[in-house]
Amino acid sequence: MRLIRIWPESAHFDFMRLRRFSFPLSATLSLLTVVLLFTVGLNFGIDFRGGTLMELQAKSGRAEVAKLRQTAEGFGFGEVEVQEFGTAGGVSLRFPIQAGGEAAQSAVVQKARDTFGNEYEFRRVETVGPRVSGELVQSGTIGVILSVIAVLFYLWFRFERELAIGAIVGTLHDIVLTVGFFVITRHEFNMTSIAAILTIVGYSLNETVVVFDRTRELMRRYKTMPVEELLNLSINTTMSRTVMTATTTALSLLALVIFGGRAIEGFAQVMLYGVVVCTYSAIFISSPMLIYIGLRSTETAKAPEGKVAPAE
Incomplete structure (x- = not known):
């Protein structure tokens, strides 16, 4: 029985030619992310900012945001953030940290329940104190930095110098654009977001390793082949695997976005x-980068040239 090939075995698509568009595009998006990160900043969740978060659902199906904001600010608990979310009638209230410890935070919740309980259903209530939020910020930051450093060391020792540099550039590119997604969409950045970033780093590493393993194999087979042709061949021979992996993963995440509910909706959107981004990066950023840094084969033994089998 003949298997269906997602990407033609004899394809010779010139991916490297598109680097003239992909590099300026990624550079623009990365620069925009850095600018927005320092000017607008991330929408930190209650995990990092501390305070009290309440998610309400209007029993009538329509939330009066302006009235809610005016009433909540009249409580005297400081500036209150009121935002609509999800389906019609959904609204969130975020109160700042109160002086007085746990008792003061509980007073905020009780006051809100007494005031809005008749017209709104309380779907979620979370309270995080200043000490806990500070510890979470510190632990989360250290965790991300150590994980990224570990990945970069792995890439450096996994590949030859040129391949390692290309893989490192691609991984950092994916991290920056993922942070940019949080900045632009204003998705809440919390501990779940950190888990999403680390998962994306792992996926990016997997995509890059597959392509670069084939590149290294072709470097040993074809000593005199031009670099651009070599990189195009490595991507074309692994494209079936890349498309299959990306498609199946995206379909699973799309199902979570649609049917997973609000609890994991944000995580699934970021992962999707x-x-x-990781698929785009492995093809149009990491591989073309090898042209600019000067890819050279470190193998001294010349192997006979022959047909390269497609990636499994």
């Missing part, structure tokens, strides 16, 4: 975006 990450799959697209």
Whole structure:
């Protein structure tokens, strides 16, 4: 029985030619992310900012945001953030940290329940104190930095110098664009977001390793082949695997976005975006980068040239 090939075995698509568009595009998006990160900043969740978060659902099906904001600010608990979310009638209230410890935070919740309980259903209530939020910020930051450093060391020792540099550039590119997704969409950045970033780093590493393993194999087979042709061949021979992996992962995440509910909707959206970025990066950023840094084969033994089998 003949298997269906997602990407033609004899394809010779010139991916490297598109680097003239992909590099300026990624540079623009990365620069925009850095600018927005320092000017607008991330929408930190209650995990990092501390305070009290309440998610309400209007029993009538329509939330009066302006009235809610005016009433909540009249409580005297400081500036209150009121935002609509999800389906019609959904609204979130975020109160700042109160002086007085746990008792003061509980007073905020009780006051809100007494005031809005008749017209709104309380779907979620979370309270995080200043000490806990500070510890979470510190632990989360250290965790991300150590994980990224570990990945970069792995890439450096996994490949030859040129391949390692290309893989490192691609991984950092994916991290920056993922942070940019949080900045632009204003998705809440919390501990779940950190888990999403680390998962995307792992997916990015997997995509890059597959392509670069084939590149290294072709370097040993074809000593005199031009670099651009070599990189195009490595991508074309692994494209079936890349398309299959990205498609199946994206379909699973799309199902979570649609049917997973609000609890994991944000995580699934970030991951879906990450799959697209990592696939794009492995083809149009990491591989073309090898042209500019000067890819050279470190193998001294010349192997006979022959047909390269497609990636499994």
